[in-house]
Amino acid sequence: MLDLRLSNFHFEGKSPYVVITGKGGKTRLAPVMQKTVDHFKKYVSVFHPDSASDDHLFYTNRHGKRFAMSPDSTEKFIKKYGVAANGINPEAPESLHPHCFRHSRSMHLYRSGMPLVLLAEWLGHAQISTTLIYANADTEMKRKAIEKATSKLNPLLSDEAAFLEWEDDEELIRRLYGLSQ
Secondary structure (H helix, E strand, O other), X not given: OOOOXXXXXXXXXXXXXXXXXXXXXXXXXXXXXXXXXXXXXXXXXXXXXXXXXXXXXXXXXEOOEEEEOOHHHHHHHHHHHHHHHHHHOOOOOOOOOOHHHHHHHHHHHHHOXXXXXXXXXXXXOOOHHHHHHHHOOOHHHHHXXXXXXXXXXXXXXXXXXXXXXXXXXXXXXXXXXXXXX
16 A cells, blocks of 8 residues: 555446555455545645655555655554544544555455455455464354354244144154163
8 A cells, every 4th residue: 555656546337446465565456446446636735736646546645745645654643543542432443554454444345245266356455365364254254154154944934833843742752862662
């Protein structure tokens, strides 16, 4: 993200995207939602009103000159606002770091049904095994999977009491418990 330049954003046409270069110089195209385009345009109008297209999207000012924001600066910035957010709302995590945003967005996409293979590509992972960290299902995902896998024909889900026919069948109960032959 810190390497992004204004020229990496392409909003012409029906499918806006950003060109991202990751570790090892691997380049990929990431789709951008219209809401993100709107936020980007507001950000640029405030922080880049007279900028050239090769300027970094995120920067710091030192001695009147712009420099690409460093990972250390970003980490300090995010930690500072994490503490502030926690002071306003204790449910907000106090200890934030930049990777939290990447992980959170990835989990949201995965929970919403994005296949792991597509998520790996979106994250720029060369091996799907790297993406498996996101595959830890939470309780809600497990509940939804059970609901999908459980047939409506299951008598336990039926409003009818037909499945209780064994209730007074002493011989059947003994056989089920292995008490008779």
